[in-house]
Amino acid sequence: MNHDSYSDDYLRGILRSVRTIAMVGASEHWNRPSYFAMKYLQDKGYRVIPVNPQAKGEEILGEKVRNDLAEVTEKIDMVDIFRRSDAVPPIVDQAIAKGAAVVWMQLGVRNDAAAAKAEEAGLKVVMNRCPKIEWSRLHGELAWSGVNTGIISSKRRKI
Amino acid sequence: MADKPRAPGFETLAIHAGAAPDPATGARSTPIYQTTAYVFDDVDHAASLFNLQTYGYIYSRLTNPTASVLEERVATLEGGRGAIVVASGHAAQMLAFFSFMEPGDQFVASNKLYGGSITQFGRSFKKFGWDAIFVDPDDPENFRRALTPKCKAVFVESLSNPTGVVADLAAIAAIAHEAGVLFIVDNTMASPYLCRPIEWGADLVIHSTTKFLSGHGNAMGGAVIDSGRFDWAQNDKFKSLTEPEPAYHGLRFYETFGDLALTVHGHAVGLRDLGATMAPLNAFLTITGIETLPLRMERHVQNAQAVAEHLERHPAVSWVAYAGLESSKYHKLARKYLPKGAGSVFTFGLKGGYEAGVRLVEGVELFSHLANVGDTRSLILHPGSTTHRQLSTEQQIAAGAGPDVVRLSIGIESIADIIADLDQGLATAGGKG
Numbered sequence A: 001m002n003h004d005s006y007s008d009d010y011l012r013g014i015l016r017s018v019r020t021i022a023m024v025g026a027s028e029h030w031n032r033p034s035y036f037a038m039k040y041l042q043d044k045g046y047r048v049i050p051v052n053p054q055a056k057g058e059e060i061l062g063e064k065v066r067n068d069l070a071e072v073t074e075k076i077d078m079v080d081i082f083r084r085s086d087a088v089p090p091i092v093d094q095a096i097a098k099g100a101a102v103v104w105m106q107l108g109v110r111n112d113a114a115a116a117k118a119e120e121a122g123l124k125v126v127m128n129r130c131p132k133i134e135w136s137r138l139h140g141e142l143a144w145s146g147v148n149t150g151i152i153s154s155k156r157r158k159i
Numbered sequence B: 001m002a003d004k005p006r007a008p009g010f011e012t013l014a015i016h017a018g019a020a021p022d023p024a025t026g027a028r029s030t031p032i033y034q035t036t037a038y039v040f041d042d043v044d045h046a047a048s049l050f051n052l053q054t055y056g057y058i059y060s061r062l063t064n065p066t067a068s069v070l071e072e073r074v075a076t077l078e079g080g081r082g083a084i085v086v087a088s089g090h091a092a093q094m095l096a097f098f099s100f101m102e103p104g105d106q107f108v109a110s111n112k113l114y115g116g117s118i119t120q121f122g123r124s125f126k127k128f129g130w131d132a133i134f135v136d137p138d139d140p141e142n143f144r145r146a147l148t149p150k151c152k153a154v155f156v157e158s159l160s161n162p163t164g165v166v167a168d169l170a171a172i173a174a175i176a177h178e179a180g181v182l183f184i185v186d187n188t189m190a191s192p193y194l195c196r197p198i199e200w201g202a203d204l205v206i207h208s209t210t211k212f213l214s215g216h217g218n219a220m221g222g223a224v225i226d227s228g229r230f231d232w233a234q235n236d237k238f239k240s241l242t243e244p245e246p247a248y249h250g251l252r253f254y255e256t257f258g259d260l261a262l263t264v265h266g267h268a269v270g271l272r273d274l275g276a277t278m279a280p281l282n283a284f285l286t287i288t289g290i291e292t293l294p295l296r297m298e299r300h301v302q303n304a305q306a307v308a309e310h311l312e313r314h315p316a317v318s319w320v321a322y323a324g325l326e327s328s329k330y331h332k333l334a335r336k337y338l339p340k341g342a343g344s345v346f347t348f349g350l351k352g353g354y355e356a357g358v359r360l361v362e363g364v365e366l367f368s369h370l371a372n373v374g375d376t377r378s379l380i381l382h383p384g385s386t387t388h389r390q391l392s393t394e395q396q397i398a399a400g401a402g403p404d405v406v407r408l409s410i411g412i413e414s415i416a417d418i419i420a421d422l423d424q425g426l427a428t429a430g431g432k433g
Helices: A008-017 A033-043 A085-098 A112-120 A131-138 B010-016 B043-050 B065-077 B089-098 B115-122 B124-128 B141-146 B169-178 B253-274 B280-291 B293-313 B331-337 B353-363 B393-398 B415-429
Strands: A020-024 A047-051 A078-081 A102-105 A124-126 B082-086 B106-110 B131-135 B151-157 B182-186 B204-208 B222-226 B317-321 B345-350 B379-381 B405-409
Touching: A008 A102, A008 A124, A008 A131, A020 A033, A020 A085, A033 A047, A033 A131, A033 B043, A033 B253, A078 A085, A085 A102, A085 A112, A102 A112, A112 A124, B010 B065, B010 B280, B010 B293, B065 B082, B065 B222, B065 B280, B082 B089, B082 B253, B089 B115, B089 B182, B089 B204, B089 B222, B089 B253, B115 B124, B115 B131, B124 B131, B131 B141, B141 B169, B151 B169, B169 B182, B222 B253, B280 B293, B293 B317, B293 B345, B293 B415, B345 B353, B353 B379, B353 B405, B353 B415
Parallel strands: A020 A047, A020 A078, A078 A102, A102 A124, B106 B131, B106 B151, B151 B182, B182 B204
Antiparallel strands: B082 B222, B204 B222, B317 B345, B345 B405, B379 B405
């Protein structure tokens, strides 16, 4: 699959089907991008489980931080990766082992080999995107910030 | 993956981009949200908003729902990632440079810009310690020669008011990008219907929306459109976007918001501290104006071409500077960058000089004698007796506003009436060769 661009339907399908997200590289520092994304996704009804060996044992936004994906006992729908591109392959292996349906790599994160492996195992993959930005774009909230959302509609949006 | 849906056309976007029906009421036309502030759900929601962790409205100096619709509209029409609308075109320039300039920084700009921009850059920007270096844009290499290590941007107009200068956008973009600096293009006189500078390499696009975008001479406004393509981290020149921002507890805009960095910064820092907010009513008028931009621009350039050709044959006229004429030295560039037409603002010279210019602007009946451009109405100005009267004759000539110069902004009235009015005005003005 081409990972240079994604259709709105593809991203919307993922964001609608997913409920529990393991966020690898979630930071306990409130001014870090991962903290922004985690807080926002929680507000939108997702459960986000933080994974970060450096913050192991702490709590982020009410969720206990896990050492790695293997330590997550809950069923995970999606693994969201806030790590360097070259750190992605073992995380993808764990995501496959955990039975996640989606691997999502954040802005600036892309690993085509790992993506191909995940897709072979039947997972959906998104790279170099942020679920917070895509959720807000598809639901009209991003437009509040003066952003070109690419969405044209004559239908009234649900609040 | 599923086939990408066909991208909507420019005319569709001019009407629909950013403007879904109002979610609260179903209102189809964009409501004028005439409010200064917005309630918080609770303290935690307020904290998320102030920390920029969630999207939403706080205070209309920063963002307003009517202004947001206009922002998405202009960002979409220019092919950009996001936009910030502000109180005027001058405010747009101020906000754009404010987002990345520091005291002691420089930028290189065309010396054929609109006179008000020359004054803003050359005089008022000095008070911030920002130094504009002006060069003749006709040779793109002039920009390369003028660049210094302190330079952070190159600034041109796609089509210059009022001398009909067309910038070689692709060539100048390449020079700016080779130096790792921003390429900023004022696209006011062309509008995105005639030219889309981002497609030629512009990183930021500036508009005075007062002109063709709003189009009816009834709403002041400006816009900064970010292409979202500039790599702010490619060198250490753009620290306001790459380094921690103290007022947001050490947040780094580029790292946190990616290609939205400048759009978010423009609201959260630029409008917060410069305060040049666009009024919601003006945003509404501009949104409404843009809906007919394609139709208006088509007629503007059609009428302008006809008037320019007519004047070129007129015995009282010594020269016409319109890039749509084959006699223009910018004709070739206009064919490349402005294939649908070379705008509708241009100047011409009267053989009868200063006195003939004064008699013409006073003798016309349909043309309005005033200092604006880009109106549905045809407008006329004699710079020598009005906007440029404080200058010496030498300075006037250097600014393309010599005693014999008349500026026209051709409107969308019946072309026969526009030409008849000029003809009777020129007959009154006399001074035939």
